[in-house]
Amino acid sequence: MALVTMKEVMADSLRRALDKNIDPKERYAVGAFNFSTIPEMVGIVEGAREKNAPVILMLSLGALKYIGSLELVADAAKGIARQYPEVPMVLHLDHATDLDMIKHAVTVGFTNVMIDASQESFEINIEKSREIAEFAHDQSPRGKFGCSVEAELGMLAGHEDNISVSEEDAGKAYTDPALVPEFVEKTGIDALAVAIGTAHGFYKAAPKIRFDLLEEIRKATDIPLVLHGGTGVPDEDFKKCVAMGMSKINVGTGLKKVYTDAVREAIKVLPETEYDPRKIVGPGRKAIAEEIASKCDLFNATGKAKAVMQELYR
Numbered sequence: 128m129a130l131v132t133m134k135e136v137m138a139d140s141l142r143r144a145l146d147k148n149i150d151p152k153e154r155y156a157v158g159a160f161n162f163s164t165i166p167e168m169v170g171i172v173e174g175a176r177e178k179n180a181p182v183i184l185m186l187s188l189g190a191l192k193y194i195g196s197l198e199l200v201a202d203a204a205k206g207i208a209r210q211y212p213e214v215p216m217v218l219h220l221d222h223a224t225d226l227d228m229i230k231h232a233v234t235v236g237f238t239n240v241m242i243d244a245s246q247e248s249f250e251i252n253i254e255k256s257r258e259i260a261e262f263a264h265d266q267s268p269r270g271k272f273g274c275s276v277e278a279e280l281g282m283l284a285g286h287e288d289n290i291s292v293s294e295e296d297a298g299k300a301y302t303d304p305a306l307v308p309e310f311v312e313k314t315g316i317d318a319l320a321v322a323i324g325t326a327h328g329f330y331k332a333a334p335k336i337r338f339d340l341l342e343e344i345r346k347a348t349d350i351p352l353v354l355h356g357g358t359g360v361p362d363e364d365f366k367k368c369v370a371m372g373m374s375k376i377n378v379g380t381g382l383k384k385v386y387t388d389a390v391r392e393a394i395k396v397l398p399e400t401e402y403d404p405r406k407i408v409g410p411g412r413k414a415i416a417e418e419i420a421s422k423c424d425l426f427n428a429t430g431k432a433k434a435v436m437q438e439l440y441r
């Protein structure tokens with residue numbers, strides 16, 4: 128199967144999030160996972176396949192710089208999608224700020240892009256997010272909704288590539304639920320990243336998630352909500368976010384550690400005469416697949432590939 132848009136992959140999750148009569152345990156979020164190499168992309172998809180779960184491959188600007196080309200990533204993702212037709216998957220560009228670069232990503236085949244103008248004024252954020260939403264919905268190779276768009280309101284703490292916000296600043300910049308309806312309506316975006324107390328990177332102390340805000344935001348709009356800064360959030364908090372209607376959860380930093388720990392261990396146990404990189408970094412890819420599989424369980428996405436597929440062909 129071809130790559131699908133995030134809007135399509137989250138349609139089933141969103142329906143459950145908005146259904147007030149559903150048992151909250153029936154809700155789930157789709158995991159979005161960072162990678163820096165093509166084998167890591169494969170590891171992510173293998174983990175999702177093992178759990179029959181939908182998945183989002185997430186490219187950061189730092190990883191893009193390392194890999195070097197949007198086309199290369201897009202073509203690799205298209206190839207992986209053909210190889211694993213049973214896994215509904217999205218290729219997502221995360222936290223991008225350069226409008227021309229985002230448009231380029233849309234034209235080469237990314238199926239979701241995030242325009243992050245959250246550090247700008249409310250008006251500029253609306254303007255930039257709307258420009259990207261219009262472009263993605265009209266100009267993408269597969270026509271309307273060939274690429275969906277995520278934007279952010281409020282600011283997340285922590286460091287992710289070229290984005291840097293102190294934890295104190297983030298405390299002052301939670302997503303304001305009162306601004307959400309206007310933002311969503313004027314921009315035409317497909318998903319909203321919210322700042323409710325999580326941060327990028329590792330935490331010094333467990334984050335305090337503002338569930339009261341999440342509840343208000345979920346009531347304020349009917350588009351999918353996205354949680355960034357998923358590394359180090361206690362499992363119980365993840366489950367609560369999902370039960371309250373969060374549709375996508377981003378995980379980056381934690382995966383890097385899982386990968387690197389596995390590679391370190393391989394180097395430690397292998398003889399010094401071993402020089403085959405596949406034996407050294409291969410365990411990293413396997414460790415990523417295992418981590419993704421456990422995240423699918425945690426986000427309750429396990430077994431949901433079928434429901435997503437049915438939604439695609441409704």
Ligand SMILES: [Zn+2]
Pocket residue numbers: 221222283287327355356377
């Ligand atoms: Zn993020």
